[in-house]
Structure formats: C-alpha cells, structure tokens
Amino acid sequence: MPKKVGSNWADWLIEALNVLRPPEKLTVSEWADKYRMLDSKTSAEPGQWSTDRTPYLRGIMDSFTDPRVEEIIFLKPTQVGGTECLNNMLGFVIAQDPNPALVVYPIDTLAQFTSENRLQPMIELSPALRSRYHANRSKDLELQFDGMYAVIAGANSPASLSSRPARYLFMDEVDKYPRTAGKEADPRALARERTKTFPHNKKIMQTSTPTVRSGPIWRAWEGADIKLQYFVPCPHCGQYQTLKFAGSSGSVKFDSDLDLETIRSTAYYECEHCHASIRDAHKPAMLRAGEWRAPDGSTGRKRKTGFWLNALYSPWVRFGDAAVEFLTSKRAGPEELMNFINSWLAEPWENTQVKMNSDKVLEKSSSYEEGVVPDKTILLTAGVDVQKDRMYYTIRAWGEGMTSHNIRHGVVETWPQIEDVMNISYCSRDGTEFFVNLCAVDSGYNADDTYNFCAKNAEWAVAIKGSNTPLPAKYRLTKIDREERGLFGISLYMVDGAYFKDFIAGRLARKPEESGGWFVYEGCDEEYAEQVTAEQKVKERQRGREVEVWRPKTAHADNHYLDCEVYAAFAADCLGIRYMRYEQPAEPPKPPEDKPVENKKSWLQGGDSWL
Known part of the structure; x- marks a missing residue:
C-alpha cells in the first residue's frame, strides 16, 4: 500500500470522509445560529449570531429553503437586520448547497466596499465558510469557493450583471438601483436573465427600503402571490x-x-x-x-412570497x-x-397632487355644537362604513350650494344601534326637527347583513359599493337578488369614490366666506379629522400613462370616516341637493286685530245731531 508522504493515513481517511459526507439538513436560521459569527466592525452586537434576537427574520430566512418559494420579496425599514438576513442566505449557500451566486448592490463602489468589509470578514470568521473559501483565486468582486463562485456586482455595471449564470440571485436595496445599467435594460431584468439556466431550482431574493409607490420593491410587493x-x-x-x-x-x-x-x-x-x-x-x-x-x-408560502416590516x-x-x-x-x-x-x-412616499390636512379640517369648525342642525338646512344624509367588529357613521346637514356641516359621527357595534342613531330627530336652534333623509351603507365587507338591513329600512337606507375603476357617471344603480335569503330586486349603488373625494377636498379648500363650504361641529375630535384626511391624490403610471388616484398616506392609516363622508356626499347628490333651494318657512297668519268702536250717540239717543 503506498504511503502518503507527510501525512497520517487515518487523518487522511477522516478528511476524505468529511468531504464525502452530505451537508447537515438545516434551515438558513439553524445554520446561522450554529455557524454565523458577527464582526465587531460592522455589528453592534458582535459574536455568535442568534435569530432569537430578531425572531421575525426566521420566517424570511427559512423561506429560502422552502421548495414552494422561488422568489422572496422583503419590504423593510432600516435597523431590522435585513442585510444580515441576505448575508445568512449567502453563507448557507456556500456551506450547504454550493451553486453559482450573484449578489447585486446599487453601484459597483458599494459592491466593492461590501465585499471587503462585510462579506469577506463574514467568511473568515466562520470556519464552515473559511474552509471552503479559495482566497488565493478570489478577487473582491468574484469570490471562489468549493463547487461555486459568488459574483459581487453593482447595478450600474452591465458587464458584471450579464457575465455568468447564477442559480442564486440576491439583490439588495433595489430602489436605489439606476433605471438602466449603462446602455442596457433594467439592471434587475439583466440580473434575472442569469438565472434562466436554472428554471426549476433557482432562488431570487430582493430586499429594499421603499422610496415611492412606483419604485421596484413596492411594485414587487404588490405583485407577490402572498x-x-x-x-x-x-x-x-x-x-x-x-x-x-x-x-x-x-x-x-x-x-x-x-x-x-x-x-x-x-x-x-x-x-x-x-x-x-x-x-x-x-x-x-x-x-x-x-x-x-x-x-x-x-x-x-407561495412562489413569490412577500414580507413586510416597519421599524417598530x-x-x-x-x-x-x-x-x-x-x-x-x-x-x-x-x-x-x-x-x-x-x-x-x-x-412609499407619494408624489402628491392633492393632499388634505387634518388641521384644515379642525379649522373648519362652525359655531354649532354637536347634534345641532345649522340654520337654513334643507336635508340630512348619513354614511356608514361596515367593519369586522364595528361600524363607523357620520351624519351631515346640507344647505344651498351644497354647503354642509357634520353634526354627528361615531362608532357603534350593532345594526340596532345604527337604527337608533338614524331614526332619532335632530333639532335646529329654533326647535325645528330633522330626520336623516337617506343613509348610504357600505356593503363591501358584510354584504348579506347590509342587504338585509337596507331591505328592512328601505325608506331611508340604501346599500352601496365603491367601484375599483372610474365610472362613466358618479354612481350607477343596479339590482341584485339574494334568492337564498328571499331577497329580490335589492338596490345597490356602485359609487365612484374618487369623484366624491375630489368633491370633499375641493369643498374643504374653500374659504369660510365662500358658499358651498364643508364644515364640522364645534370641538370636533382630532381622530375624525385624521381619518377624513388619511388619503391623498397622487400620480401613478398605469399601462404606460400617468393617472391620478387617491391612496392612503400611510399603508395602515384608518380612513373609515373619510369613507363615511364619501357615502354621505353620494346620498346628498342622489337626492338632488345641488338643485335645491332653501325656502324660508312661511310665517303663520296673524290673528285679525280688533278695531276700536267709536262711542257716538245715534239720532235716536239725542245729542248734537240735527235731530
């Protein structure tokens, strides 16, 4: 048997068996917890990585080893560990499943810096990675390992994006990528082309802090399967x-x-x-x-799985x-x-065209207290926004020129409570009674209960549904049947919410002395004002052209009272308020005055007459 010079046969055999041994069956988070070390130069908490410190990253990292997932979209803020999540995936690939990888940063200088100061130190600190690393054959932008290479590229460099095939594609801070890579196409599209060689087992990870709604990461998030x-x-x-x-x-x-x-x-x-x-x-x-x-x-998980976090x-x-x-x-x-x-x-930050401000709502306070109907009111309308466990409502008084005042708003939990709110009388200062003439109830969440409620209260309630696309008119009446509930010919109005939001924004911008203003009662609460102004009109590019649409200012802003006011405005328009004129109530006829009787003596009684 030949003898290996300068080596022990037993050690050599153990080393050979270690090479042939299949990798451990680990998820990315398990691998990181066992083998990843953090550098003191780039981490506030150097030492052994622990996913328990940022438990939300576990689900994201472990989706990388889920066979159902081909692409991971991570919509993130700063300070949540998003970049380290990507680095752990790359480390897992090197140690557990070596295949060609491409890591893309916004520009090539950042790619160079990251390779020198984050990726290579990460490799050197982990024995599991260092043992596979070929430093002598590597360059800063091309790291060589056992069975694979990792190209580190800038999105502004078309040559590095289109040079080699890659099974694994990692794209960091995609919203900071240039729109084109030199004279080439979108750098993300160029990078994706590199994965075509691996149609059935490729993995794509893209992460970024968003910038605008039309930015790459937000569009990717909206296009996610889940x-x-x-x-x-x-x-x-x-x-x-x-x-x-x-x-x-x-x-x-x-x-x-x-x-x-x-x-x-x-x-x-x-x-x-x-x-x-x-x-x-x-x-x-x-x-x-x-x-x-x-x-x-x-x-x-699905083929394209999106994850979203904020800094909280x-x-x-x-x-x-x-x-x-x-x-x-x-x-x-x-x-x-x-x-x-x-x-x-x-x-995303919005390219704002029309923006309502809650302070402006509170500035529109009238001299009327809550529940008091303003002078010269013609009619009352209401809007109800139905949610899972509660219902928001508003009641608005309308006068000439569509001048309007919010006289009451609030939250209730049951349909009978809505009936109570809508069926009580509301009085003006002189004691004149008003009742809600028409209440528009949103049927988007709980349609069947809404239809039942409106059928039961058909004299003053109608069901409505907001349209996702612009309508040729402000609203459209349709008839629907609910045979299983014995309801036929139910009126359902499809409403163009954008039109009535434009209406509210325009009326809110009017000066107090102008007619047709939009007002709230004295001492109106700030929560109502915030919800009424929770959306803004922005420009978006859709199907190759710019359009203006109403979007929430923030992804989780409540806009229930805005929806209620949209419904109340629809109800007033439906009743024809824009054509109505206020008529001063006729004064009741005055009783005839008693004329004083002259005390004159007749000729029969004598006196100063000729007789």
Missing part, C-alpha cells in the same frame, strides 16, 4: 395584531405637547383589541411569539424613538418626513 406581515400577541389579552405607527386602534400613543425626551421615555403602544398599554419591555416576548400571516390569516419591530428601536423621529421629521419639512415614511415605516 403578502405576509408579522403578527404579535398582546401581552395582556393575547390577541394577535400587526404593529402600526398610527391609527384609531392599535398605534403608538404619545402627548405631542411634551418635550421630546419626555415623549421618548413615555410613549407606548396601545393594543387594538383591549386598548391596554404595551411597553418596550414587552416587545422581546411578543417578537418571539410572533407569526408571519397574510391579513386574511393564511400562512402558507426592531429590538433596537423604542416606541418613543419612533414618536420623536416622526415629530422631528414633520417639523423639519417634506424631505425629512419622506425619510421617516420610507426608512421607519417602510412605506
């Missing part, structure tokens, strides 16, 4: 919910009149279910118990930090506010 959000349980009631910065239920609460440092230390999160206070100390346990779900409750989930961000950043950005101006929307909320 959109997942991270639901966490309330430490008090146990109900699962997503963390939102603003909203009428479930949001960060703080007193904006306090100084910033006090706000930073006192802000808290309010549970959307039990309304209890959730503090920063509760967050670690909530994150560990969290689950990735779609809004409809489904959790299964970050273990390094306090609720007070988000509140202070928002107030500071809002006071500083649009550019700073854009950074907060993008980098903290992971939402």
Whole structure:
C-alpha cells in the first residue's frame, strides 16, 4: 500500500470522509445560529449570531429553503437586520448547497466596499465558510469557493450583471438601483436573465427600503402571490395584531405637547383589541411569539412570497424613538418626513397632487355644537362604513350650494344601534326637527347583513359599493337578488369614490366666506379629522400613462370616516341637493286685530245731531 508522504493515513481517511459526507439538513436560521459569527466592525452586537434576537427574520430566512418559494420579496425599514438576513442566505449557500451566486448592490463602489468589509470578514470568521473559501483565486468582486463562485456586482455595471449564470440571485436595496445599467435594460431584468439556466431550482431574493409607490420593491410587493406581515400577541389579552405607527386602534400613543425626551421615555403602544398599554419591555416576548400571516390569516408560502416590516419591530428601536423621529421629521419639512415614511415605516412616499390636512379640517369648525342642525338646512344624509367588529357613521346637514356641516359621527357595534342613531330627530336652534333623509351603507365587507338591513329600512337606507375603476357617471344603480335569503330586486349603488373625494377636498379648500363650504361641529375630535384626511391624490403610471388616484398616506392609516363622508356626499347628490333651494318657512297668519268702536250717540239717543 503506498504511503502518503507527510501525512497520517487515518487523518487522511477522516478528511476524505468529511468531504464525502452530505451537508447537515438545516434551515438558513439553524445554520446561522450554529455557524454565523458577527464582526465587531460592522455589528453592534458582535459574536455568535442568534435569530432569537430578531425572531421575525426566521420566517424570511427559512423561506429560502422552502421548495414552494422561488422568489422572496422583503419590504423593510432600516435597523431590522435585513442585510444580515441576505448575508445568512449567502453563507448557507456556500456551506450547504454550493451553486453559482450573484449578489447585486446599487453601484459597483458599494459592491466593492461590501465585499471587503462585510462579506469577506463574514467568511473568515466562520470556519464552515473559511474552509471552503479559495482566497488565493478570489478577487473582491468574484469570490471562489468549493463547487461555486459568488459574483459581487453593482447595478450600474452591465458587464458584471450579464457575465455568468447564477442559480442564486440576491439583490439588495433595489430602489436605489439606476433605471438602466449603462446602455442596457433594467439592471434587475439583466440580473434575472442569469438565472434562466436554472428554471426549476433557482432562488431570487430582493430586499429594499421603499422610496415611492412606483419604485421596484413596492411594485414587487404588490405583485407577490402572498403578502405576509408579522403578527404579535398582546401581552395582556393575547390577541394577535400587526404593529402600526398610527391609527384609531392599535398605534403608538404619545402627548405631542411634551418635550421630546419626555415623549421618548413615555410613549407606548396601545393594543387594538383591549386598548391596554404595551411597553418596550414587552416587545422581546411578543417578537418571539410572533407569526408571519397574510391579513386574511393564511400562512402558507407561495412562489413569490412577500414580507413586510416597519421599524417598530426592531429590538433596537423604542416606541418613543419612533414618536420623536416622526415629530422631528414633520417639523423639519417634506424631505425629512419622506425619510421617516420610507426608512421607519417602510412605506412609499407619494408624489402628491392633492393632499388634505387634518388641521384644515379642525379649522373648519362652525359655531354649532354637536347634534345641532345649522340654520337654513334643507336635508340630512348619513354614511356608514361596515367593519369586522364595528361600524363607523357620520351624519351631515346640507344647505344651498351644497354647503354642509357634520353634526354627528361615531362608532357603534350593532345594526340596532345604527337604527337608533338614524331614526332619532335632530333639532335646529329654533326647535325645528330633522330626520336623516337617506343613509348610504357600505356593503363591501358584510354584504348579506347590509342587504338585509337596507331591505328592512328601505325608506331611508340604501346599500352601496365603491367601484375599483372610474365610472362613466358618479354612481350607477343596479339590482341584485339574494334568492337564498328571499331577497329580490335589492338596490345597490356602485359609487365612484374618487369623484366624491375630489368633491370633499375641493369643498374643504374653500374659504369660510365662500358658499358651498364643508364644515364640522364645534370641538370636533382630532381622530375624525385624521381619518377624513388619511388619503391623498397622487400620480401613478398605469399601462404606460400617468393617472391620478387617491391612496392612503400611510399603508395602515384608518380612513373609515373619510369613507363615511364619501357615502354621505353620494346620498346628498342622489337626492338632488345641488338643485335645491332653501325656502324660508312661511310665517303663520296673524290673528285679525280688533278695531276700536267709536262711542257716538245715534239720532235716536239725542245729542248734537240735527235731530
């Protein structure tokens, strides 16, 4: 038997067997927990990687090894570990399933910097990666390993994007990519071309902080087969919910009149279910118990799976930090506010054409108290927005020129409560009684119950549904049947919500002395004002042309009262308010006055007459 010079046969055999041994069956998060080390130069918490520190990354990383998933879209803020998530996937590929990989950054200088300061140190710190790395045959933008290479490219370099095939494609901060790579096409399209050689087992990961709604990552998110959000349980009631910065239920609460440092230390999160206070100390346990779900409750992964997070989930961000950043950005101006929307909320900034402001709503306060019908009112209309566990409503008084006043709004939980609100009388200052003439009820959420309610109260209630596409007219009447419930010929109005939002925005912009204004009662609450102004009109490119559409200012902003006001405006228009004129009530006839009787003596009684 030949003898291996300078080596022990037993050691050589063990080494050979290690090479032939199949890799461990690990997910990406399991691999990272076992083999990934963090560098002290680039990490605030150097040492062994622990997914428990950022539990929300587990679902994203482990989707990489899910055979159902071909593409992962991670819509993220800063400070949640998104780049490290991508690095862990690359490390897993090198150690567990070596195949050609392409990693794309916005520009080639950033690709060079990242390779030198993040990727190569990551490889050197991990024995599992270092043992497979061929440093002598590698360059900064092309790393060589056992059985694979990893090309590190800039999106502005067409040569690096189109040079070699890749089974794995990682694209970081895609919203910062140039629109074209030199004279070539979209750099993302060029990079995707490299994966065509692997039609059945390729993996694509793209991640970015969003910029605008037409940006690559937001369009990718909207095109995902399933959109997942991270639901966490309330430490008090146990109900699962997503963390939102603003909203009428479930949001960060703080007193904006306090100084910033006090706000930073006192802000808290309010549970959307039990309304209890959730503090920063509760967050670690909530994150560990969290689950990735779609809004409809489904959790299964699909070919294109999207993940969305905001900075409230970050273990390094306090609720007070988000509140202070928002107030500071809002006071500083649009550019700073854009950074907060993008980098903290992971939402797109809008190219705003029409924007309503809650302060302007509150400035439209009239001299009338809640529930009091203004002078010269012609009729009342109402709108109801139906949600899962509650119903929002508004009641609006209309006068000449479509001048209108909100006289009441609120939230109820049952249909009988809506009946009570709509059937009581509302009085003007002189005691004149008014009743709601027409109430428009949204049928988008719970259609059957809405149809039943409107059929039962047909004299004053109609069902409506917002149209997703522009209508040739402001609204269109249709008839529907519900045979299984014995309902036939139900009136359903399809309503062009954009038209009536334009109407509200235009009326809100009128000066107080102009006719046709849009007003609220004295002492109107700020929540109502925020919801009425939760949307703005923006320009978007659709089918090759620019169009103007109404979109929420933030992804999770509540707009229920805006919808209610849209429905109330439709109801007034449907009744023909624009053609009506106020008629002064006729005064009741005055009783005839008694004429005084002259005390004259007749000739028969004598006197001064000729007789």
